[in-house]
Amino acid sequence: MSNAALHVARTGLDAQSNRMRVIANNLANVNTTGFKRDRASFETLAYQAITSAGATSSADNKYAVGTNLGSGVQINGTARIDTQGSNQQTGNALDMAIEGSGYFQIQMPDGKTGYTRAGDFSQSAEGKLVTTDGMPLIPEVTIPEGASKITIGADGTVSATLAGQSEASELGKIQLARFTNPAGLESVGNNLLTETAASGTAQIGDAGVEGRGAIRQGSLEASNVNITEELVDMIECQRAYEVNSKMIKATDEMLQYVNQQL
Structure with missing residues (x-):
């Protein structure tokens, strides 16, 4: 499970890194005539179904909820925001x-x-x-x-x-x-x-x-890039990247503990 957590955190790092690239491109083109900003959109990766909701748990009972473990995230596209720039x-x-x-x-x-x-x-x-x-x-x-x-x-x-x-x-x-x-x-x-x-x-x-x-x-x-909005997105992206980095560190420490104790 810990190895799976490492993989999930890695997909988070990749996704946030690509999102930061989109934000950087928006800011780089803030003075580009007619430029339309892009927005990164995300989607979940495949889930592993451990137990399914409604499956038989015993002779007379069924699971009310299932156990589904996600495998991470990925960028599924970049949407161009076609709002009018100022003349x-x-x-x-x-x-x-x-x-x-x-x-x-x-x-x-x-x-x-x-x-x-x-x-x-x-x-x-x-x-x-x-x-x-x-x-x-x-x-x-x-x-x-x-x-x-x-x-x-x-x-x-x-x-x-x-x-x-x-x-x-x-x-x-x-x-x-x-x-x-x-x-x-x-x-x-x-x-x-x-x-x-x-x-x-x-x-x-x-x-x-x-x-x-x-x-x-x-x-x-003019470009429809809003610098303030992009800076807010950049800070949010940076924090999300840091959290995924901490997840990798925490998972690594858990693995070290297991190796030392078992």
Whole structure:
């Protein structure tokens, strides 16, 4: 039994260590545009049934309760908390925040489509709207050289006044993607998420309709990480780790006692 207790405590150490990694990643990305914090969730490992409730204990009696011994804990997943981050005004015409549900679509180097809430876009040498890593926005929007008074509507319509013209011209329209289960999207780094079987297929359309949020020009969505909340979780995690460490020490002392006395 003491050896089993050592195993249970070890699973607790592993689980809390992974939880601390999740918390550390949240805190590291407190200033990352559009970042959504993660939360570690736990589940019990298999139980060993010594006696079952309702099993016969004697000729005329049955056990009222059973004896089930757990074998520990493990992390069964990390859930992304998709609450809205605060909008920060930047004054940059190419900065965009999504107010509500939805993701910008990005053409990744391998040809796949990535999805992001980070709307800090720039222009490439050809005038295309791209991420800070140079990956183009989908659908492609190109702003000609010399264009001024760039405006992006709440529905994603991009307009600008071209050189030699007095009236604004429409240059394209940014469309957003939404998912049935956005928590099922897979994080791949560079502020990008990719579609999975759990997320469902991307539902592409105009901003502001069919559940997609509106686009706010000149703003960026801040991370939704709450530093105070993360620090509280960190202290709780640290204490849980310490308790499991003490459990290993106590179990080891019990084994030493048995070896010395028997």
